[in-house]
Amino acid sequence: xxxxxxxxxxxxxxxxxxxxxxxxxxxxxxxxxxxxxxxxxxxxxxxxxxxxxxxxxxxxxxxxxxxxxxxxxxxxxxxxxxxxxxxxxxxxxxxxxxxxxxxxxxxxxxxxxxxxxxxxxxxxxxxxxxxxxxxxxxxxxxxxxxxxxxxxxxxxxxxxxxxxxxxxxxxxxxxxxxxxxxxxxxxxxxxxxxxxxxxxxxxxxxxxxx
DNA sequence: ACATTAAGTGATT
DNA sequence: AATCACTTAATGT
Numbered sequence: 563x564x565x566x567x568x569x570x571x572x573x574x575x576x577x578x579x580x581x582x583x584x585x586x587x588x589x590x591x592x593x594x595x596x597x598x599x600x601x602x603x604x605x606x607x608x609x610x611x612x613x614x615x616x617x618x619x620x621x622x623x624x625x626x627x628x629x630x631x632x633x634x635x636x637x638x639x640x641x642x643x644x645x646x647x648x649x650x651x652x653x654x655x656x657x658x659x660x661x662x663x664x665x666x667x668x669x670x671x672x673x674x675x676x677x678x679x680x681x682x683x684x685x686x687x688x689x690x691x692x693x694x695x696x697x698x699x700x701x702x703x704x705x706x707x708x709x710x711x712x713x714x715x716x717x718x719x720x721x722x723x724x725x726x727x728x729x730x731x732x733x734x735x736x737x738x739x740x741x742x743x744x745x746x747x748x749x750x751x752x753x754x755x756x757x758x759x760x761x762x763x764x765x766x767x768x769x770x771x772x
Numbered sequence: 773a774c775a776t777t778a779a780g781t782g783a784t785t
Numbered sequence: 786a787a788t789c790a791c792t793t794a795a796t797g798t
Binding site for chain 1: 787
Binding site for chain 1: 778779780781
């Protein structure tokens, strides 16, 4: 079904043939509907999810259930968090949600150590994805610490436009607010301002970036 | 027609 | 920028 797509992703990651074979035989596929949770805090994972298609949203959740958006995972990217959990046997302190319909390839964690020794391409892949996640985290930290809400919102809208390739964003102000870790009222006000500046057009459940 | 959910707004901290 | 309280608008039943 998705095997060709998975194979092309693995080849693009420059993984050895032998490793690709092993990954295909030892893992299994998994589909998530948009909005479905993949992992929630406190659970210990047994597999590392590798995104074949779609987008995963990774968040941190505090005691009162407030969510802090960390970063997105898209095609060809792996979840660095579950890797670290595998190595250090920690429980997962974060949450992953399917942003769109998502297909995943679930790789058993107990094989990661073996593969890192056996395949240099895999070692590189793991380190690279760690690096990439780290960079993304730095970006979100930057924006939380140094950027005003209006800048963050504008950046969010432009990022969305870029990654979806469309200027329509099908989200409510409420959803955007939780992703940017603020309240709906603030988003509504800032969007209204952007509308007056003729940068966006507002509709119910929909925003168009101009 | 009524209920529910999304969005707009002034006032307060 | 956050919260409250309230209004208005869009949608579902």
